[in-house]
Amino acid sequence: MKRERQRAGLSLSEVARRAGIGKSTMSGLEAGTANPSLETMWALAAALDIPLSRLLDPPQHEVALHHVRDMPSLPSTSANYVATLLSTSPPTARRDIYFIAAEPGESRNSHPHPAGTVEHVIVGRGAARIEALGQSYELVAGDYLVHPGDQPHTFTALEPGTNCIFVIEN
Numbered sequence: 001m002k003r004e005r006q007r008a009g010l011s012l013s014e015v016a017r018r019a020g021i022g023k024s025t026m027s028g029l030e031a032g033t034a035n036p037s038l039e040t041m042w043a044l045a046a047a048l049d050i051p052l053s054r055l056l057d058p059p060q061h062e063v064a065l066h067h068v069r070d071m072p073s074l075p076s077t078s079a080n081y082v083a084t085l086l087s088t089s090p091p092t093a094r095r096d097i098y099f100i101a102a103e104p105g106e107s108r109n110s111h112p113h114p115a116g117t118v119e120h121v122i123v124g125r126g127a128a129r130i131e132a133l134g135q136s137y138e139l140v141a142g143d144y145l146v147h148p149g150d151q152p153h154t155f156t157a158l159e160p161g162t163n164c165i166f167v168i169e170n
Contacts, residue, residue, distance in 0.1 A: 101161075104160060118147070121164055124141060126158070127141075128156060129158055
């Protein structure tokens with residue numbers, strides 16, 4: 001609850017006011033000591049402008065770095081071909097997919113996307129640095145990073161001819 005409130009940039013008092021609940025109830029919810037009703041949770045989701053599911057089933061990892069070499073792969077028996085599942089898509093998610101061609105030099109500073117957005121970055125060639133949630137991650141070809149896209153983040157190509165796939169999920 002607190003993470004979503006802070007992500008929205010709202011005070012505890014303001015969320016309580018918008019949801020029509022007491023400030024002490026809101027404080028108890030953030031502390032994990034309150035037992036809210038469905039109606040309270042719906043009101044809080046509306047006050048935070050997020051789906052109820054974000055409050056019931058929050059993301060397990062804020063940032064996750066995967067190396068293709070460490071993930072389960074399925075080789076073909078009929079061709080020199082290997083498939084590696086990087087991520088499954090939640091049933092209600094929309095995913096926009098972008099091919100990125102980048103060169104070293106200026107960093108690309110991204111403003112936060114809408115609440116709940118998750119960004120997937122897969123490096124195909126070259127190397128890149130992603131800064132998200134105050135941490136810096138260096139990726140090389142075959143690395144896969146997942147991070148909250150609804151927070152400020154930065155992309156920097158580290159090698160000439162860097163190519164990436166960005167998947168924006170919301």
